[in-house]
Amino acid sequence: MGAWGHFNFDNDDAVDFAGEFMDTGSEVTLLEALVPAAEAEEYLEADAAAAALVAAEIVAAWRGHPGSDFLPGLLPKVQHLDVSDEDELTDLARRAVESVLKESELLEQWSEGNELADWQAAQQDLLGRLKAEPVE
Numbered sequence: 674m675g676a677w678g679h680f681n682f683d684n685d686d687a688v689d690f691a692g693e694f695m696d697t698g699s700e701v702t703l704l705e706a707l708v709p710a711a712e713a714e715e716y717l718e719a720d721a722a723a724a725a726l727v728a729a730e731i732v733a734a735w736r737g738h739p740g741s742d743f744l745p746g747l748l749p750k751v752q753h754l755d756v757s758d759e760d761e762l763t764d765l766a767r768r769a770v771e772s773v774l775k776e777s778e779l780l781e782q783w784s785e786g787n788e789l790a791d792w793q794a795a796q797q798d799l800l801g802r803l804k805a806e807p808v809e
Contacts, residue, residue, distance in 0.1 A: 686723035711768035737808025
């Protein structure tokens with residue numbers, strides 16, 4: 674049985690993406706997860722949605738606002754992230770989270786259980802951290 678919880682690092686797809694980012698540590702890896710989700714006009718599959726949420730978590734942490742469940746081993750890689758356009762990356766992250774909340778397989782899966790409010794609260798927290806001013 675796979676990992677599953679309402680925080681964004683609490684599932685197998687998320688851990689897989691975090692591992693991929695650990696290997697590359699690149700903005701390109703984040704963009705590959707964020708752009709399709711941010712620009713989605715249709716339903717997002719669970720694996721793409723989970724990757725987008727973790728990529729958004731990485732952006733929030735890079736801006737100085739890691740979540741309470743942020744993987745400690747990932748933080749050093751995040752701190753060395755080289756970003757070409759901070760505003761664009763942050764905007765993509767926000768739009769990706771909003772897209773996952775609007776129409777995705779993850780939303781469907783959480784709607785089937787009794788923890789939808791917890792999952793939505795975690796995403797609202799992420800959006801708030803993405804909107805917060807960067808920590809210098």
